[in-house]
Amino acid sequence: MNARQWGRDLGMGVRFAFTGGREGWIRVLLTAVGVGLGVALLLVTTAIPSALAVRHDRDEARLDYTYGPKRPKAANTLLISDSDTTYHGDDVRGRLVEPEGPKAPLAPGLSKYPAPGEMVVSPALKKLLDSGDGRLLRERLPYRIAGTIGESGLVGSQELAYYAGAKNLSPRIDGYRTARISEFGHLDGTTSSNSMDPVLILLVLVVFAVLLTPVAVFIAAAVRFGGERRDRRLAALRLVGSDTRMTRRIAAGEALAGSLVGLVFGTVFFLLGRQLAGSVEIVGVSVFPSYLNPAPALAALVAVAVPAAAVLVTLFALRGVVIEPLGVVRTAKPRRRRLWWRLLLPAGGLALLAPMIGQGRGHGDFNPYLVIGGVLLLLIGVTTLLPWIVEAVVAQLGRGGIAWQLAVRRLQLSSGTAARMVNGIAVAVAGAIAMQMLFAGIQGEYTKNTGRDTTRAQMQVSLPQGVDFLPTAAKFSATKGVRKATALGSIDLGDRDWRRGPNTTIPMTVGTCDALREEARMTSCHDGDVFVAKGGDNDADVAKLARSGRTLHINTTNGIGPGKDAPWTVPGHLQQATAITSPIGMRTSGVLLTPAAVPERVNRLLTGVVYLSVDKSVPDAQEHIRNTAARIDPLADAVLWSATERSKQFDSIRTGTFAGAICVLALIGASLLVSQLEQLRERRKLLSSLVAFGTRRRTLSLSVLWQTAIPIALGLLLATAVGLTLGAVLLKMVGVSLGVDWSSVLSMTAAGAAVVLTVTALSLPPLIRMMRPEGLRTE
Structure with missing residues (x-):
């Protein structure tokens, strides 16, 4: 068979698709919408690297931090x-x-x-x-x-x-x-590092595989819309002399036509979504439309791969269909599906991932080809196993009400069609469960304890040097939503002039007696007292420097270089105090002074901080606090405390994953709705016949619900099993102990079920319109 014959047969199928009357156009339209949604998401995916690169470049171009030497004032500063x-x-x-x-x-x-x-x-x-x-x-x-x-x-x-x-x-x-x-961008002392550790790279690879596999599954299902009616029409070709292979190629040509129109639809959907992207924000991430420019090579790959997949999928689907001049041998009881070859895909996936088990981050990067290949085979294994499971289970179902029997009988006759409808959602849920397990397993490695005591304070306001911090406590105490405000000032003391570089340093802390009790325990305290707090991390240095009459030197470097020497003599009558753990989680020895004991010249050098206890029941309490901080000084930095904080790279990947999952779920819902409507359209005459014979519409509606519920229940069970398996393997690969976050597993499963139930509810109005005797009319 030469390429010319293939081209002629495919071209004939394309012509049939567009000249087959209303039936042909409807099938092309349904296929094009389904394929178009998938193509649009693929184009968005190919544009993501460009969008991230542009965001990074824009952020780099406006960098304004410098850690180099102090610059003199000039015309260009x-x-x-x-x-x-x-x-x-x-x-x-x-x-x-x-x-x-x-x-x-x-x-x-x-x-x-x-x-x-x-x-x-x-x-x-x-x-x-x-x-x-x-x-x-x-x-x-x-x-x-x-x-x-x-x-x-x-x-x-x-x-x-x-x-x-x-x-x-x-x-x-x-x-x-x-x-x-004197310029924006990379400045003195700044560096840019995009390196990630191997575990985060693995995370990115798995995310892309998990998010794109459902898209490919939906495209493969979309090109088979209207398959049963198409196959019956193809029987007419046998009457005019077409052989079996030629007939299948013509059928592939019809699918090719739908996929080509789908490419056009997908481009339109992508352009519309591109404009919409400029007005939305997903999980804190937004882009300009100009950012979303698909890489030409990847876009060309999509343009070639989608039509090729349409042809291959159609030929594969028709391998078990006998098209004869007098009809299609599909209405007979189909041959029972075999299990053994369906197990090869997930087994192959596990075999690819197995060599990397226990590798962790200590043995270099994970092999990207093995990772992507293994994850894809495991997820695609869901699509091969699900039809067998649905067929095996529905064959055992029997007794029940009329709606149940109608649904079961329909599933027994076309279990493959039912499985195709839920394949995408099953793959998406399996991948989501695996990702949730991986995120939950490794987040501890990218999360550190801040040490802050959130029971004593929930916010902190850092004041610039020189701001009189003592009056700020009263201002914050009068702020709506503040229970308690504790203001402290601090600076470092050295044993010699800071311009020569100190050998030993200790902290000096200034505050009212109540404020100092957040740092140390004292038997008595009055304004004017000076304390030496011991029992912290630097007792030896405090014992050496904090002696009455000794001259110490205040740090006047201001972060950019040595200033003037500022000596300070340790006063006499030092009282003893015991250092305790401060609200920021540190137990530090040092010198503690009450306000009356601080000279004015020293007070101007202090850097203030205010610890705030917040009443969370007050609406917008945090915003009122930030407003007070801004009134005190525009550069005051108000920070909300948390007991832990996560790596920015890990958070960025997690955010991107959630944004992608939202897009995939939207595609799942839209594609399922199109698929459901296509199935109802093919059964329009059957539904009208049942209504004409007296079947209640409520019974038929319930049967449609059962036809959706049974496959999705089986699909979600399979997805849970595959997702848990893949998640366990990934955790072993990164060297993390196996654990299952059952709440995440259940939430992912529930999200998948909710999408299907929503689609089913949206398909009920068209179903009711189709259940009319007028549907029996034919031409």
């Missing part, structure tokens, strides 16, 4: 301060800017800097500030909006960001929150 904040759980990127000359570097996305008292904002922030939801944030940003930030200065369409004009930032330079820069 800019003073910039980090004034980030958080509002209702969303990060707000803020910068205070003060150009020092006409050649000051311009931040990406800006045409000019705002004047003092003005700000330029991102479109999303402007929308929020103009709405009622942004009332409290508007109080925190007392600047007049003078413009918006361009796309080149933002990493996403929904990013909240602003640049505000400021004055006199020079004294605040500390090399951390405030700096003098």
